Amino acid sequence: MATDARILPLARPAPRGILRSLLLTLPILLWSLLMFGNPNSHADRLSHISGAITALFMTVLFFMMMRTHSTYRWRRIFFVSLGILFPIGFIHNLFVMRGSMGIPIEEMIAGRTPFCFMPIPLLILPAAFTRTLIFPGSIAGNSHGIAAMVALWLALTLVMGKGWCSYACLFGGIEEGVAAIPRRAKIRKLNPRLRYLPWAVLLAMVLLSLAIYEPAYCMWLCPFKAVTEYVAARNTIGLVQNVIFVLLFAGLVIVLPFLTKKRTQCSWFCPFGAFQSIFNKISIFEIKIDQARCKPCLLCQNACPNLSLSKESVARGETLLSCMKCGACVDICPRQAVVWHIKGTGIQAKSEPAWRRFPYIICAVSVLIGCVYIFIARGLFEASNPARALRFLLAACGVAVIFGGILIVRGLINAPNPERARLMFLYGAWAMAIMFGGSIIAQGIATILHFIV
């Protein structure tokens, strides 16, 4: 493969300057402050403190990503923290509200189940056939919130693809944390056919959900029921369901990640992950392997926590469809052959004229305008004016779509620079992480502070 004269050297890049890293972190700092620093909020002091800690935590991690050019290890700190703090805050809330982790059937029918993104693929067919959502969930007493959350998930997923699973999933952090404990994997040889199991679970659960008219995965197979809310067992079937939840959690989230150093629940079981994989076809961000530089040593294949690389895919210069864009393969490659990539552009790092940096300005402006709209919408929600708030939220979405579109089409298509692709992906992914994971982390910290103080 011919190499361009302007291709950048092979050596690992030196740490970025502190000032430059700070500048690159600035949009994330602003976003964090807007998400967690609402002075008009009536929340108590502990919530303000936990919000401040979370904002600082997320900003520092992003700064380190910018400074070190490394993604995976900093993301993992966030993700494992999320995995630990989510059950803490969630279970505490359940005990405060209900006095138990068990949810009785009356509560489900009344729509008092907290919203979860896992059953989204199971809702589509029943909704298409009957115009009814079969997941009985709610968000803070607002039943319309589910539709808004699904819309938000869809918008983010169209851009990030399966990046959702690495930056916004509330559950994957537990197994990623467990997988990080052992120094070496005890089981190294993994059956490649197991990669198809999530698709089978997805197919089976979608069909069964339509047949029995309830989210079959949540009722029978979700391992994370063991650490969130289980079915209040009033008969043998309820007991069997809970036993299945606990066994799946123990096997897929604790034992197998420890033995394999992989996210086994995500790789071998999660139907939502399989569903998200489809959006990798649409997302503009992807991981590519520059075959001019690849040896291939297969370090990337071993490092991938989601089994998204195989010998064949490395030879083709791409990841499998299930890639979660966590960045582990990019960080570990000694030859800088694995790179972040925007579809439709070249994959080799080249020097570029300064005018091409113009899209950054558009991006920053769109983020700021979107933040202002969301800030106003939040105030309107608190002032019990949801209709106007929704209008501002829609305006924020509109701004994001318009400027995002300009950014993508005009700016990035012509920018064959892996680091720029990484930056653009991380801005979106980290904003999403702050919005979903950050608020959960803040809630978990507030719970811990509540117990301590």
Next chain:
Amino acid sequence: MAVFASYGEALALGLASGPACLAACGPVLVPSLLTERAGFRPHARYLSAFLAARLLGYMLFAIVAWELGALASMLPAPRLLMMGVVYLLLACVLLWYAYSARRSCAQPCADSQLVQIDENKNRGVAGAAVLGLLTGLNLCPPFVVAGIRAAQLGSLAAALLFFAVFFLGTSIWFVPFISLGCIVRNQAVMTVARMAMVLIALYYLSMGIAMLLGKKAYGY
């Protein structure tokens, strides 16, 4: 005129409840169709066998409904027992189906290269017929309504005809399943279909056992 109205009602009932039948048969039909060879003809053959056996199931039920009276056949205890047995049989057939399709997927599935899927006509037709018969005996609400109406008719022949027309109405909804023949068959699709079949079989197995246990499982 009343006769025509009665069969018109059967057709309307079938057309209206077609999506419910589709939903009930989907977990059985979709994975098993995906283990067949690609193309419209194999799918049409499979679907014909499935629907013919389903019609047979309808007819058997019509005879029972007419002979015993609809209410006798709809009593909760025998209904739960029958459903339990049907679910267990469905689970067994699906497991057998998943097992028998293994030869088609002998090569390593990581390779997305297309392969020649093993043709086993006997398995396809026999399996489709058994699955169609068992799903035909599935006591879903529209089916129960049809059963009650059929039992009110004057003769066994009239009841059979009523069910045949009802079947015709529901069957139209199954035609789009032929389009699954457009999906390219490779090792990935075959493996996913087989794994899904096993999962669905396990669900039917557990529900079948629960239904047979009745009060012990449900607590009421």
